[in-house]
Amino acid sequence: MAPLCAVFRRYLKSLNLKYTPERADILNAIIELDSVFEVEQLLEEVRRRGYRVSKATVYRTIKLLQDAGIITQTLFDARQAHYQLIYGQAPRDHLVCMKTGRNVEFTDEALRDISRRICQEHGWELVGHRFQIYALSPEGRRQIEAGDG
Amino acid sequence: MAPLCAVFRRYLKSLNLKYTPERADILNAIIELDSVFEVEQLLEEVRRRGYRVSKATVYRTIKLLQDAGIITQTLFDARQAHYQLIYGQAPRDHLVCMKTGRNVEFTDEALRDISRRICQEHGWELVGHRFQIYALSPEGRRQIEAGDG
DNA sequence: GTCGGTGCAAATGCTTTGCATTGAT
């Protein structure tokens, strides 16, 4: 069992909450997805694995996982939230194609340095950052040139 | 008349759309706000200035202003979209307090350099970026220590 | 037997859309 489950279990215990089968299923599905996901995708993955969990429980569990510091919201657009694993991961930043929506993850140490410096300058305590680059991928550009934009 | 109006007018004309009084009112209210705003705040500002515009028109105009490259969406949370002027402005990045929601704008040239470099490495065409630092402000920390968190 | 957890369905709240009307060229 991945250490993440232990982290989650410990977090829940600290609040007198329970590590239920539904919560385990959801966390395992997230680990399986291993990238940015939406609630709908998560629900599909849970069901693909043969479990049945209601959407309400998925939302409730996502909130717990965020509070536990295991996943984080990554907002690409206003329509719906995207999430990703963060616990024990190097922070992942995103290069997003404005035309096709394709999204490439990368990490850059300099971003952490900048965050640290800005926080220091303001006397705030750093928690994390979110960095997204908006750009056009070669396919996206091609689509636009093909007259579709 | 601020040059922004001219930019918007030119954009609209290029699409055979009209620079209506409502659209002018909305743009002027945005210029007045001069920072990150939500739709509700924008609507209030428009009305404070003595104009009456429907929420539907505000949403429709916001979309046009985004396409015109005058404003951009800045997503802090999943509940609702925030927007801000970008045309002719140095890109503004955000330091957000996770407890109080207070948000401080700053700019850092290095971010633009990083964006440029990452795009080059991937062969994509840079459009813009969004950088948000999540942190605890001194007030936020105090609130948490006061037992409210 | 007390609490928290779950599923369902209803509610919420931001955003979008259909439609009839209005306005500009």
Place this chain on the structure above:
DNA sequence: ATCAATGCAAAGCATTTGCACCGAC
């Protein structure tokens, strides 16, 4: 006259919540 813009109210849709039921300690 035509074509786009507006306001209103209704629809959409992701997310949240109320409630009845279930299960663990």
